[in-house]
Amino acid sequence: MVTHERVAENVYSFQSEVYAQVNAGVIAGPSWAVVIDTLPFADETKAIRDFVEQELNVPVRYVINTHYHADHTWGNIFFPGAMIISSSLCRQLLDERGRPSLEQARSQSPNQFRNVDIVLPHLTFDDGEMGLRIGKKTLRLIHLPGHSADGIGVLIEEDRVLFSGDVFMPVPYIVDGDIEDMVNSLSHVASIGLENVIPGHGDIVLRGEIEGTIKENISYLTAIQRVVRKAARRRYPLDMLEQVKIAACGKSRVLLGGLAEELHRRNLIALYRHLFAEMPIGSEEWDYWEDEDEEPFEDEIFYDTDEEDEKRKVVVKSRASVAASSKAKESKKDEENDDEDEDDEDDRDEWEKEDIDPDDEKILESSELDDDDDETKEIP
Numbered sequence: 239m240v241t242h243e244r245v246a247e248n249v250y251s252f253q254s255e256v257y258a259q260v261n262a263g264v265i266a267g268p269s270w271a272v273v274i275d276t277l278p279f280a281d282e283t284k285a286i287r288d289f290v291e292q293e294l295n296v297p298v299r300y301v302i303n304t305h306y307h308a309d310h311t312w313g314n315i316f317f318p319g320a321m322i323i324s325s326s327l328c329r330q331l332l333d334e335r336g337r338p339s340l341e342q343a344r345s346q347s348p349n350q351f352r353n354v355d356i357v358l359p360h361l362t363f364d365d366g367e368m369g370l371r372i373g374k375k376t377l378r379l380i381h382l383p384g385h386s387a388d389g390i391g392v393l394i395e396e397d398r399v400l401f402s403g404d405v406f407m408p409v410p411y412i413v414d415g416d417i418e419d420m421v422n423s424l425s426h427v428a429s430i431g432l433e434n435v436i437p438g439h440g441d442i443v444l445r446g447e448i449e450g451t452i453k454e455n456i457s458y459l460t461a462i463q464r465v466v467r468k469a470a471r472r473r474y475p476l477d478m479l480e481q482v483k484i485a486a487c488g489k490s491r492v493l494l495g496g497l498a499e500e501l502h503r504r505n506l507i508a509l510y511r512h513l514f515a516e517m518p519i520g521s522e523e524w525d526y527w528e529d530e531d532e533e534p535f536e537d538e539i540f541y542d543t544d545e546e547d548e549k550r551k552v553v554v555k556s557r558a559s560v561a562a563s564s565k566a567k568e569s570k571k572d573e574e575n576d577d578e579d580e581d582d583e584d585d586r587d588e589w590e591k592e593d594i595d596p597d598d599e600k601i602l603e604s605s606e607l608d609d610d611d612d613e614t615k616e617i618p
């Protein structure tokens with residue numbers, strides 16, 4: 239149900255087997271323990287609690303939430319004796335967005351969420367960082383925005399181990415976040431000098447892989463910006479956003495148990511909406527248009543229980559955020575003006591010849607988009 243791994247002395251990571259390889263952590267001291275993030279399903283969160291109480295023989299005194307998303311916070315309620323810690327913004331967002339999200343999830347699968355409630359953090363911090371001493375270890379809670387604005391990481395100083403939250407994961411996911419923040423946070427992580435990073439999702443990243451993975455993530459973020467800007471010059475930008483696969487941006491599609499391609503697709507559309515404050519137009523109705531009328535500013539996870547066989551099915555549902563700034567529109571206009579000497583049709587033909595053949599996915603995944611000389615490696 240949930241697998242755990244010993245990362246360092248008295249430091250453990252836990253990975254969900256049901257939902258998107260999401261990770262949680264435990265640091266145990268002589269008389270109490272700290273939990274970093276909870277897992278999406280009650281059973282898995284309770285398994286962590288049981289491990290701490292029964293195997294490590296200490297109670298959980300603190301739970302740290304790295305950010306407000308459901309898969310990291312909705313298990314707070316299963317630690318009734320613990321003090322919950324987060325950034326102040328995390329507390330605010332969990333209050334404003336987490337509550338309606340849970341209501342909606344509950345209406346869809348009442349059984350799954352019968353015992354779940356939002357528990358807001360008790361202790362929060364704004365700027366700078368927070369320290370927490372446990373046994374002989376010093377935890378430093380540092381701001382790492384990018385996946386979401388409220389993100390923090392937990393650095394175990396003596397072990398050089400970082401629980402990064404979702405700012406660092408196999409496929410960068412920026413639908414509820416900000417690319418520039420993410421690049422800055424990743425660059426900061428690269429500068430710390432770490433033995434291990436436990437990402438918000440996916441396998442532990444070892445010392446020798448950290449720099450390369452960060453480089454790869456940053457080059458992916460650069461690639462998707464390039465794709466979105468090129469798409470914006472097309473008559474039907476959505477067609478291009480739907481056609482440029484994740485492999486063309488330097489990431490493997492098999493990452494995160496096969497979720498990678500879908501996360502990538504949402505990144506592109508969210509980034510387009512963020513930059514140009516409008517939905518990209520397609521020549522035909524792509525599936526995405528079904529979501530058009532939904533509210534913006536949400537990144538939600540719904541859990542569906544199949545009543546028939548009680549087998550849980552997880553649906554990740556994201557809603558791209560809309561930055562309705564006229565400034566963004568202006569910048570698009572400027573770009574269009576810059577390109578006005580180019581013939582739109584020619585531009586399109588040229589792109590299709592060089593980079594994209596809508597009928598051939600292999601060509602779509604060619605490295606044509608990588609006009610940087612970044613070396614990228616496949617993560618198995």
Ligand SMILES: [Zn+2]
Pocket residue numbers: 260307309310404438439
């Ligand atoms: Zn997550």
